Amino acid sequence: MASSLSSKHLPQGTDDLGRNDSDQTVLEKHVSFFDRNRDGFVYPWETFEGLRAIGAGYFFSMAGAFLIHFALSGKTRPGKYPSPVFPIEVKNIHLARHGSDAGVFDSDGRFVELKFEEIFSKFARTHGSALTSGELMAMLRSNRESGDYKGWIGSWTEWMTLYNLCKDERGLLRKEIVRGVYDGSLFERMERDRKPHKNRCCI
Ligand code: HEM
Ligand SMILES: [Ca+2]
Secondary structure, eight states, X not given: OGGGSXXXXXXXXXXXXXXXXTTSOHHHHHHHTTOTTOSSEEOHHHHHHHHHHTTOOHHHHHHHHHHHHHHHXXXXXXXXXXXXXXXXXXXXXXXXXXXXXXXXXXXXXXXXXXXXHHHHHHHOTTTSSEEOHHXXXXXXXXXXXXXXXXXXXXXXXXXXXXXXXXXXXXXXXXXXXXXXXXXXXXHHHHHHHOOTTSOOOOO
16 A cells, blocks of 8 residues: 555645644644644544545544544643543644653654654664564564553554555555654645545555
């Protein structure tokens, strides 16, 4: 699937409508793809729509939207009553970080280049700039903090979703794909390049 992604680049710092998002952190950009109307809040139906737009299946998208919002909504709304529609506040998404991750997002949600490079220098032993499924599992195991079961599950889910959606025909997860997931540009490319008649989903 990844091999069908085009190499064209998005205009830096602007979205399709030319809106400037340069004041967003990389983690905010990761999530903003799912903020379909760009009002600063992601609702479960927007996450569902975003997951469908990148080729995830109907039931996976339903379950994903439910679980993501159930897990993250409250964290991004500190001091507020729980909302029955489980919104996620984009500007507070850094509060939804979990442990046992790759450390590429810092505590403010900014991109840490060194940690990104480390993923490949430490774990991409076979190909250098791509991860096999075994190497990905080794990375997940190595990132685990003891007793942090929520973090283990969160990280496993994020990486396995990415792997299943974007591995190439040899089962490799390429570095440029991983870079693109962090700032959400991957999601934009997947939506653009997706052919309506072609079922790209494998989960
Ligand atoms: C198919 C859709 C998605 C994929 C493939 C995906 C994948 C990923 C990956 C690979 C990471 C990096 C984890 C690490 O550095 O170890 C990540 C981090 C994160 N994602 Fe997503 N994501 C998706 C959708 C979403 C959505 C819809 C939200 C919330 C609205 C979200 C919120 C986050 C947050 C808060 C983090 C930071 C976790 C941390 O580093 O502690 N993601 N995601
Ligand atoms: Ca929205």
